[in-house]
Amino acid sequence: NAGVTQTPKFRILKIGQSMTLQCTQDMNHNYMYWYRQDPGMGLKLIYYSVGAGITDKGEVPNGYNVSRSTTEDFPLRLELAAPSQTSVYFCASRPGALQETQYFGPGTRLLVL
Amino acid sequence: GQQLNQSPQSMFIQEGEDVSMNCTSSSIFNTWLWYKQDPGEGPVLLIALYKAGELTSNGRLTAQFGITRKDSFLNISASIPSDVGIYFCAGPRFTGTASKLTFGTGTRLQVTL
Numbered sequence: 001n002a003g004v005t006q007t008p009k010f011r012i013l014k015i016g017q018s019m020t021l022q023c024t025q026d027m028n029h030n031y032m033y034w035y036r037q038d039p040g041m042g043l044k045l046i047y048y049s050v051g052a053g054i055t056d057k058g059e060v061p062n063g064y065n066v067s068r069s070t071t072e073d074f075p076l077r078l079e080l081a082a083p084s085q086t087s088v089y090f091c092a093s094r095p096g097a098l099q100e101t102q103y104f105g106p107g108t109r110l111l112v113l
Numbered sequence: 114g115q116q117l118n119q120s121p122q123s124m125f126i127q128e129g130e131d132v133s134m135n136c137t138s139s140s141i142f143n144t145w146l147w148y149k150q151d152p153g154e155g156p157v158l159l160i161a162l163y164k165a166g167e168l169t170s171n172g173r174l175t176a177q178f179g180i181t182r183k184d185s186f187l188n189i190s191a192s193i194p195s196d197v198g199i200y201f202c203a204g205p206r207f208t209g210t211a212s213k214l215t216f217g218t219g220t221r222l223q224v225t226l
Contacts, residue, residue: 031211042216042217043214043216048211050211056211097212100146100205100212101146101158104155104156105155106153107155
C-alpha cells in the first residue's frame with residue numbers, strides 16, 4: 001500500500017491563479033480530510049468527506065472547494081489564490097467512524113506570490 | 114474553537130536525556146492521539162489512548178491519558194537524534210457528519226549530540 005499520496009509536492013502560484021491539489025489513498029478508507037498548516041502552527045481543518053459524494057466544511061473552508069467522486073480521491077481546489085493561502089496542505093484518511101486515527105500524506109507546499 | 118495547549122513550545126535537549134511534554138484542554142476528550150511530524154513530512158501516529166488513566170508505551174515512548182480526561186502526557190526516554198521533530202497531541206470531536214481532530218499547538222524537539 002502506498003497509503004496517502006499527494007501531488008504536487010511544491011507549487012508557486014500567482015495571485016488570482018487557480019489550482020487543484022490532488023490526494024489519493026489506496027486503503028479503502030471512507031473518511032478523508034484536508035488540513036492546512038501555517039508556519040509554526042498546528043493543523044487546521046479545511047474540508048472533510050465521510051464517503052464518496054459527501055463533503056462538509058471544516059474550520060477554515062473559505063477560498064477552497066472539494067469534491068469526492070470516488071472513495072480513493074479527494075482533490076482540493078483553490079479558485080482564486082491569495083497570499084493568505086500560502087501554507088502546507090495535508091490530506092489525511094481514516095477507515096471509518098469507529099477508528100479515530102488519521103493517516104497523513106506527505107503534504108503539498110504552496111506559495112502564493 | 115476548541116484548542117489544545119501543549120507545553121513546552123520547544124525543547125533543546127542532549128542526546129540520551131529523557132523528555133516530557135503535555136497537552137491540556139478546557140474540555141473532556143474520550144480519545145487522545147500523539148503524532149510526530151518530521152521536517153518536511155506529514156504527521157505520523159505514535160500512540161493512541163482510549164481510556165482515562167491509560168498508560169501506553171511504544172518503544173521509548175510512553176503516553177498517558179489523564180484521569181480528568183482533560184490532559185495527556187508524552188514521555189521519551191533516552192532521546193536520540195532521530196527524535197527531532199514536532200510532536201502534536203490531538204483529540205476527536207463529533208460535529209457535523211463526522212468526528213474531527215483538534216490538534217495541539219505542538220512541541221518542537223531539538224536533540225543535540
